[in-house]
Each structure stands twice: as C-alpha cells, then as structure tokens.
Amino acid sequence: MAVTKIVEVPISAEVPIGPQHPALHEPLLLRVYADGEEVVRVEINTGYNHRGIEKLCEKNTFYKDIFIVGRVCGICNAVHANCYVRAVEQILGIEPNNRAKYLRVLSMELERIHSHMLINAVMAENIGFENLFMQIMLDREMVMKAKEILTGSRVMADFMMVGGVRRDIDDVKRARLKDILLKLRPKVEYYKKVFEEDETIFKRLAGVGVVKRRDALAHGLLGPVARASGIRIDSRASDKYDAYGDIPFKVITRDEGDTWARMMVRWDETLESIEMSIYILDKLPSDGNPVPDERKLPRRFPPGEAFTRVEAPRGELTYYVMSDGKSLNPYRVKIRTPSFNNIINSTFMYLKHTIADVPVILTSLDPCISCMERATVIDLEKGVKYTVPFKVLAGGKP
Amino acid sequence: MALSSFLNLLRRVRLVESVNDVIKIVERYAVEKGSIKPDRMLFVVKPESVRKLFEELVDKVGYERFYLSTVVGSDMKEENRFRLDYYVVILPEERTIVIRTYIPRDQPVIDSIVDVVPAALSAENETYDLLGIVFKGNPALRRGFFVSSDVVDKGVYPLRKDAAGV
Amino acid sequence: MRRPRLLELTLKNLFRKPATIEYPRKKTPVESDYRGLQYADLTKCTGCSICALECPANAIAMTPIPQGYEAPKTNPRRLYPLINYGKCVFCYRCVTVCPFNAYITTPKYDLANAEKTINSSPLSLSTLRKG
Numbered sequence: 001m002a003v004t005k006i007v008e009v010p011i012s013a014e015v016p017i018g019p020q021h022p023a024l025h026e027p028l029l030l031r032v033y034a035d036g037e038e039v040v041r042v043e044i045n046t047g048y049n050h051r052g053i054e055k056l057c058e059k060n061t062f063y064k065d066i067f068i069v070g071r072v073c074g075i076c077n078a079v080h081a082n083c084y085v086r087a088v089e090q091i092l093g094i095e096p097n098n099r100a101k102y103l104r105v106l107s108m109e110l111e112r113i114h115s116h117m118l119i120n121a122v123m124a125e126n127i128g129f130e131n132l133f134m135q136i137m138l139d140r141e142m143v144m145k146a147k148e149i150l151t152g153s154r155v156m157a158d159f160m161m162v163g164g165v166r167r168d169i170d171d172v173k174r175a176r177l178k179d180i181l182l183k184l185r186p187k188v189e190y191y192k193k194v195f196e197e198d199e200t201i202f203k204r205l206a207g208v209g210v211v212k213r214r215d216a217l218a219h220g221l222l223g224p225v226a227r228a229s230g231i232r233i234d235s236r237a238s239d240k241y242d243a244y245g246d247i248p249f250k251v252i253t254r255d256e257g258d259t260w261a262r263m264m265v266r267w268d269e270t271l272e273s274i275e276m277s278i279y280i281l282d283k284l285p286s287d288g289n290p291v292p293d294e295r296k297l298p299r300r301f302p303p304g305e306a307f308t309r310v311e312a313p314r315g316e317l318t319y320y321v322m323s324d325g326k327s328l329n330p331y332r333v334k335i336r337t338p339s340f341n342n343i344i345n346s347t348f349m350y351l352k353h354t355i356a357d358v359p360v361i362l363t364s365l366d367p368c369i370s371c372m373e374r375a376t377v378i379d380l381e382k383g384v385k386y387t388v389p390f391k392v393l394a395g396g397k398p
Numbered sequence: 399m400a401l402s403s404f405l406n407l408l409r410r411v412r413l414v415e416s417v418n419d420v421i422k423i424v425e426r427y428a429v430e431k432g433s434i435k436p437d438r439m440l441f442v443v444k445p446e447s448v449r450k451l452f453e454e455l456v457d458k459v460g461y462e463r464f465y466l467s468t469v470v471g472s473d474m475k476e477e478n479r480f481r482l483d484y485y486v487v488i489l490p491e492e493r494t495i496v497i498r499t500y501i502p503r504d505q506p507v508i509d510s511i512v513d514v515v516p517a518a519l520s521a522e523n524e525t526y527d528l529l530g531i532v533f534k535g536n537p538a539l540r541r542g543f544f545v546s547s548d549v550v551d552k553g554v555y556p557l558r559k560d561a562a563g564v
Numbered sequence: 565m566r567r568p569r570l571l572e573l574t575l576k577n578l579f580r581k582p583a584t585i586e587y588p589r590k591k592t593p594v595e596s597d598y599r600g601l602q603y604a605d606l607t608k609c610t611g612c613s614i615c616a617l618e619c620p621a622n623a624i625a626m627t628p629i630p631q632g633y634e635a636p637k638t639n640p641r642r643l644y645p646l647i648n649y650g651k652c653v654f655c656y657r658c659v660t661v662c663p664f665n666a667y668i669t670t671p672k673y674d675l676a677n678a679e680k681t682i683n684s685s686p687l688s689l690s691t692l693r694k695g
Contacts, residue, residue, distance in 0.1 A: 067620035067655045090435040152599040158655040218461040220517025238492030294660040306435040336468035344520035
C-alpha cells in the first residue's frame with residue numbers, strides 16, 4: 001500500500017497551568033504552549049469568578065458602595081475603599097481633616113506591608129522553600145494584629161468613610177501599634193537579607209522574566225513590576241493624595257527588571273512602609289475628630305464625575321465615579337485594578353523561558369485574581385491543520 | 399547648593415515641556431476641552447481620530463513618556479450614545495489626561511488601538527464584553543470571558559442601562 | 565556572599581511551641597473592640613428600619629416582636645431588626661447609622677453553633693422583659 005498521507009506529530013504541547021492554584025490559591029488558567037521545554041506562547045483564561053461589582057455599584061447607593069468596593073479584593077480592601085471614597089468626596093466637595101488623612105494612610109500602609117509579605121511568602125513556597133513561607137506568614141500575623149487594633153478587623157478594614165475614617169485610635173493603641181512595627185522591622189530586614197543572600201533563591205529568580213523599561217510602559221504594567229524595570233511611577237508620590245504629601249518616603253526602583261528585582265522592590269517597599277507607619281504614629285496630628293457622624297452626611301449628590309488613583313500594593317488602582325445628580329445611586333463606577341493590566345497584558349514575559357519558570361513569573365506579578373476577574377486573551381485557532389511546527393503556528397519565530 | 403537648585407529648576411522646566419509636548423499633540427485633535435475632578439484635563443475628540451492621535455503620540459513622544467491607564471466606557475442612554483474615555487498618564491511626573499469620544503449607540507464601532515498601544519488589550523476586551531462596543535481590528539475580542547455563559551447566550555451586555563436580567 | 569543562618573532558625577523552631585492556635589479548644593485572642601456580633605437593644609430601638617435600608621449586604625429584616633414580650637412605647641409598630649449573621653459582613657454600618665444608638669456591639673466572632681439559623685433574635689430579645 002502506497003503512502004498517501006503523512007501525519008506529522010506536533011512537537012509541542014499545550015500545558016494547562018491552573019485553573020486551580022497557578023500561583024496563589026485563586027482560579028486562573030494559563031494556557032502555555034511549549035516547544036519541548038521552551039514556552040512559545042501563553043494565553044490567559046479567566047472568567048471563573050465574575051461577580052459584576054460595577055453593575056452592583058450602579059444599583060446601590062453611594063454609601064452602600066463603600067462597603068461593596070471594599071470587597072472587590074480582600075488583601076487590598078482599604079485602598080479600594082479609599083479610592084472610591086475620595087472620588088465621592090471630590091464629587092461632594094468634602095475634605096477630611098488631617099488626623100483622618102493620617103489614619104487613612106496608616107491603614108493603607110499596614111495593608112501594603114502585609115500584602116508584600118504575603119506575596120514574598122508565596123514566592124518562597126513556589127520555589128520550594130516552605131520553611132521560609134511559614135516563617136514569613138507567622139510574622140505577617142503581627143501586621144494582621146496591628147490592622148485589627150487599628151480598624152477592628154484583621155482583614156476587612158471597612159475603615160474609610162466619606163469625610164474621614166470610621167474609628168479613632170487612642171494613645172494606648174498608638175503605643176501598641178508602634179511596638180508591633182518596631183518588632184517587625186528587624187524581621188523584615190532579615191527576610192530581605194535572605195532573599196538577597198541565599199544562593200538558592202537568587203539563582204532561581206535572577207534573570208527570569210526580564211521586562212525591559214520600554215515593554216513595561218507599552219504594555220501598561222504597573223506597580224512593583226514597573227518599578228523593578230526602572231520606571232519611577234508611584235501615584236503616592238505624584239498625586240499626593242491624603243497625607244502622602246506630608247509623609248517622607250522614597251520611591252523604590254531597580255533596574256534589573258527580573259523576578260528577583262520585583263521581589264526586592266517589594267521588600268524595600270515593606271521597610272519603607274514600616275518607616276512611614278512609625279512616622280505617622282509619632283506625628284499623628286490632633287486637629288479634631290476624624291470620625292464623621294454618618295447620620296449627618298449628605299444624602300443628595302450633585303452631578304459630577306471624578307477619577308481617582310491610588311497606589312495599591314500591586315500598583316496603580318483607579319476609580320471613575322460619575323453621579324448624574326438625579327438618583328441616590330452612582331451613574332457609573334469603573335474600577336481598574338492593577339492586576340487587570342499586569343496579568344492580562346504580560347503574556348509576552350513568559351516567552352523563551354521554561355515551563356518551570358512560569359509559576360515563578362506569575363507569582364512575581366503578584367496576581368490578584370479576584371481583583372482582575374474580567375478577561376481573557378485570544379481564542380484558539382480552530383480548524384488549522386498542524387502541518388507546520390507548532391512553534392511557528394503559535395507565533396514564535398521558527 | 400546654588401548649583402543643585404539650579405539643576406532642579408532645569409529639571410522642572412524639562413518636565414513641564416514633556417507634559418506640554420503631549421498636550422500640544424492632543425489639543426490639535428480636540429473639539430472641546432474640560433476637566434474631571436481632581437484636576438484631570440479632558441479633551442473631547444472625534445471617534446475617527448482616536449487611533450490617529452495615539453499613532454502620533456507613539457510616533458512623536460514614544461512609549462517611554464506615557465502609558466494608557468484604562469479605558470472607561472459608559473452608556474449615555476438619554477443622549478443615545480456611548481462615551482469612551484481613554485485615560486493617559488504622562489510620565490515622568492504622572493499627570494493624568496482624559497481623551498473622550500462619543501460613538502452612536504445604534505452603531506457602536508470604533509477603531510482598535512491595540513496594535514499601536516498594547517496596553518489597550520485588557521481594557522478593549524473588557525469594554526467589548528460588558529458594553530458591546532466593537533473595537534475594529536482587535537483580534538482578541540470575545541464574548542464570555544467576563545460575564546457568565548448564560549448572559550452571553552441571551553446576548554445581553556450587562557453594563558448597558560437597558561440590559562435586562564442581569 | 566555570607567549566607568543567612570536559616571538552619572539555626574529551623575532548629576530553634578523544633579523546640580518552640582507551635583504558633584497554631586487550637587481553635588475551638590482555645591480561643592483566638594481578639595481585641596475588646598473587635599467587630600464581632602452586634603444586635604439591637606430593643607429598649608432603645610424604635611423600629612425605624614434605617615439600618616435595614618442602609619445595610620450593604622441586605623442582612624437585616626424588620627421583624628415583628630413576638631407576642632409575650634413587652635415592647636417599649638417608642639416602638640409603636642413593634643418591629644425590630646433581625647440580623648442574619650450568615651449574610652452579615654460586619655461592617656457596622658447599622659451601628660453607625662442608628663439614630664438612637666440602639667446597637668450593642670460585642671467582640672464575639674464564633675458563629676458556628678448547633679442551632680439551624682444564626683441570627684440576632686435570641687440576643688436582641690434578651691434585652692426585653694417578658695410580660
């Protein structure tokens with residue numbers, strides 16, 4: 001029998017990473033196309049957990065939305081609420097007093113500390129360093145306690161309110177918070193040193209997932225990812241919202257642009273946040289009561305629109321709030337979270353690396369799936385005959 | 399001391415120039431100007447010139463001096479049109495400006511800018527799935543990555559004001 | 565490159581007592597002003613239902629006070645807010661919007677119990693005299 005057909009065996013395979021636990025314990029599917037070990041194309045598939053927060057905000061009142069947007073993301077709930085509340089304050093023309101502003105910054109910086117510690121711990125776990133993971137998580141508990149003292153809950157702060165914050169701190173609490181932060185500082189310094197000096201970690205992370213400055217900007221990457229590529233963006237420094245204009249801090253940047261640099265930026269920012277928090281506790285102004293009477297806040301909203309930015313632990317978070325002046329509900333609330341840009345636009349980062357590097361790179365982006373739950377990229381090319389090497393088909397160079 | 403303050407001044411002058419570069423380009427396309435609180439300059443442009451505007455921005459100032467933060471689509475049902483706001487952050491001092499355009503509600507089509515500014519990918523995909531604005535030339539548009547499949551089957555765009563059952 | 569002494573830390577941990585808290589045998593220590601279960605003091609509540617309107621989680625339902633309880637005269641409609649703790653997000657919006665400061669807050673956080681429904685009715689009704 002003569003040969004009439006040649007069946008070519010594709011030399012590459014599709015490797016699904018996720019949707020359960022690709023990096024953090026959250027649903028996200030990375031469709032990785034590999035040629036041997038080398039990654040030639042990555043598609044991101046989400047949509048496992050859509051909650052329709054923006055529509056929900058349109059259907060609830062301005063005040064209820066403060067608590068709804070706080071639940072977009074558990075890790076960065078205070079920054080979400082702060083960004084929304086400031087947008088509403090812009091529409092209303094209300095400004096909180098200085099003590100309230102300082103307390104807001106304190107809650108957001110505590111959040112940054114525990115968020116950065118969490119992702120560094122997860123990174124340690126993902127590269128097989130479970131001991132370090134446990135240690136960092138144990139010390140992170142101290143920050144959670146500090147947040148509990150400040151806001152009344154370990155995770156869900158519900159701390160922001162139009163015109164101020166929702167609870168004040170007295171001198172006893174202030175001393176306790178400072179005590180916790182002073183105890184935490186040497187521990188974070190130690191972990192930073194571990195990441196800096198431990199050979200295993202350095203070899204695993206250095207040179208993996210390098211992002212050039214230009215690529216990061218063109219793809220709109222934000223936060224520590226951009227700052228590790230030498231881009232000095234930080235909305236705390238540029239917008240100077242709340243009390244960030246008064247509190248001294250450095251914007252951390254690094255030039256390496258690799259996974260290791262991103263983790264180091266996070267450790268340096270953690271230390272910077274601890275310094276800022278101590279500064280706030282020392283210099284807390286006392287110009288009146290920071291807690292507004294929620295029964296006397298305005299019910300009617302004038303027409304207007306506001307676009308606020310906030311530096312969440314993962315990067316620039318923006319809220320657009322529009323009031324049409326006719327109803328008690330906002331006309332439009334648009335949330336753009338940093339992970340939304342960082343995860344969906346970053347598929348180019350995985351190329352040319354091995355499959356084993358994919359979870360490491362994904363973790364270094366600090367993915368917050370509940371934050372970004374909106375997107376996917378590129379449908380599969382259906383009905384194409386696999387007669388060319390898969391690498392070419394997938395868009396890689398032959 | 400005097401030298402450093404002089405250098406500082408020089409730096410500031412250069413920064414102002416960088417903002418002005420971008421604003422000058424955007425201004426040429428603008429048909430209307432305004433502002434969004436707090437202090438974001440707003441330029442209303444024609445929908446067909448959005449792509450040209452971004453092409454010129456990339457061409458003249460380059461990727462290193464701005465990034466596209468987000469695209470906000472809103473349904474202005476009473477005016478029978480959709481509103482698209484492109485939020486652009488100008489570096490290095492991070493000034494946010496807004497490029498706004500309106501497209502008719504019965505024919506929601508606009509040119510995609512994803513090949514010019516790759517950062518638009520996530521925002522365009524989202525706006526398509528939630529509002530049904532078609533970005534012509536974006537190969538990645540797909541229903542159902544954001545909303546659940548039963549909403550997709552009904553053909554409903556959830557963020558439209560007349561969307562039923564969501 | 566000096567290596568941090570991670571091994572030392574590991575060995576030390578072998579002899580430390582575990583950081584894990586054996587809940588429910590041992591209670592997790594919380595602050596006295598932790599946002600725990602809250603309920604309405606029915607001697608102060610007037611049944612105005614502002615908390616039910618303002619609740620972001622829709623967890624509060626205005627419910628008639630059962631027969632056999634003496635409702636105060638300020639509560640002519642004999643309604644009280646029944647909080648469904650399963651729905652409640654413990655944001656304390658109800659506490660802060662109440663015009664009569666009728667809410668009592670506790671740092672209690674353990675919701676699991678043997679009863680089928682977890683709501684505020686036993687706590688709230690215990691503030692009223694039976695009559």
